[in-house]
Amino acid sequence: MAKFQINILGCGSATPTARHQPSCQVVNFRDKLFMIDCGEGAQSQFRCMGLKFSRLNHIFISHLHGDHLFGLPGLLSTMALHEVSGSVTIHIFRDGARLMKEWMDFFNRNSPFEIIYDVIEEGERRIVYEDGGLTVETFPLYHRTPCTGFIFREKPKLRHLRGDMVKFHNIPIAMLQAVKEGADFVREDGMVIPNALLTSPADPSVSYAYCSDTMMDLRVAADISGVDTVYHEATYDGSMA
Ligand SMILES: [Zn+2]
Numbered sequence: 001m002a003k004f005q006i007n008i009l010g011c012g013s014a015t016p017t018a019r020h021q022p023s024c025q026v027v028n029f030r031d032k033l034f035m036i037d038c039g040e041g042a043q044s045q046f047r048c049m050g051l052k053f054s055r056l057n058h059i060f061i062s063h064l065h066g067d068h069l070f071g072l073p074g075l076l077s078t079m080a081l082h083e084v085s086g087s088v089t090i091h092i093f094r095d096g097a098r099l100m101k102e103w104m105d106f107f108n109r110n111s112p113f114e115i116i117y118d119v120i121e122e123g124e125r126r127i128v129y130e131d132g133g134l135t136v137e138t139f140p141l142y143h144r145t146p147c148t149g150f151i152f153r154e155k156p157k158l159r160h161l162r163g164d165m166v167k168f169h170n171i172p173i174a175m176l177q178a179v180k181e182g183a184d185f186v187r188e189d190g191m192v193i194p195n196a197l198l199t200s201p202a203d204p205s206v207s208y209a210y211c212s213d214t215m216m217d218l219r220v221a222a223d224i225s226g227v228d229t230v231y232h233e234a235t236y237d238g239s240m241a
Contacts, residue, residue, distance in 0.1 A: 004029050004154065004206050006231065009045035013213075013235045014067050016041055022067035023212060023233065026051055027152055029134050035059045036150055036210050042071030043078050053079045058129055060136065061092040062212035063147035069096065073103050080111040087114040091128045091138075093146050094119050122146035125223075139223040141214035149220070151227060152208040159199035169193055 005028040010021030022039025026046065033056040035042070046053075056079070061069050069092075076088065090100060097117035104115055118128055120138055123146075129136035133155050141147040158180040166176070171185055179185060185193045209224040211232040224230055234240070 003031065004152075004208070006208065006229075007049050007051065008231075009042055009049065010037075010039045011233070012067075013233070021045055022070070023062075024071060025210070025231070026056075027208065029152070029154070031055060032057070032131075032134075034129070034136065034152070037062055037068040037212060038071040038075055039067050040070040043075040046075070053082050053084050056084075057086065057088055058136075059088065059090045060128070060150050061090065061096055062141070062149065062210070063143055063145055064093055064096045064099075065145065065213070068212065072100065073107065076104060076111070076115065077108055079113065080108055084113050087116050089116040089118055089129075091118045091120055093122070093148075120148055124148070139220075141211060141220060142217045143213045143215065147213060149209060149211045149214075149223070151210075151224065154205035154207065156205055157202040159195070159202045161199055162197075165193075165198045169198070171198070 007026040007028065009024040009026060012020035012022055014022070016022060021041035023037040024039045024042040024045065025036050027034040027036065033051060035056060038059060038061065059072070079088070090097070092100065097119050101117065104111065120128065123140045125137065125139050127135050127137045135153050135155065137151050137153070138148045139151060141149050159182060161176060161180060169185060169187060171179065175185060179195065179198050182195050184195050185198060187193065207227045209227040209230045211220060211224065211230065213233060214220055
């Protein structure tokens with residue numbers, strides 16, 4: 001089964017403490033790393049957890065409060081020292097992109113990797129990342145400043161071939177991909193073999209929602225409805241649980 005792992009680097013609000021760092025986590029999906037928020041101390045935790053800079057190409061920032069992004073300039077500077085190549089895309093609100101660009105242009109002019117800024121608009125619901133197996137989409141949260149959550153959705157997987165049936169009907173190799181995608185098989189004598197006899201169901205796809213600072217709002221519940229796993233930050237005492 002493909003790896004879908006959440007590493008929580010920081011879960012405390014506002015300030016670092018002896019027990020925990022401000023918000024940061026890293027989703028590992030098939031050995032690609034996706035960072036969500038980047039509070040102070042993120043790069044130290046990243047290294048303590050044995051994560052690899054070279055696998056980190058996308059960073060998603062939920063909102064422009066310091067406890068969610070003060071770790072970003074330091075992390076990017078360290079990545080430059082480690083000769084990370086290629087590009088790093090930062091998904092962030094417009095003012096954050098402007099500030100980060102100024103900062104990086106001043107301190108990190110000769111970065112060996114390109115920094116791409118993907119500007120998120122307030123209230124936006126958009127797929128901000130997509131590859132062959134995964135999408136990441138934004139949805140609005142309701143905070144003192146524009147704020148977004150992120151939903152990671154594994155794309156639907158292919159059905160499993162039944163080896164015995166493939167052999168029995170002598171299905172050519174060139175046809176196997178189409179059968180995995182759900183096609184029936186038509187034999188040379190014209191007989192149609194339904195896909196359900198040739199395959200077993202695909203593994204379920206997983207989904208994960210990250211909700212950072214937000215007021216209680218039922219629109220959030222609607223946006224994350226049906227997601228397998230939800231991570232929700234909260235800065236209240238137990239009586240509000
Ligand atoms: Zn905040």
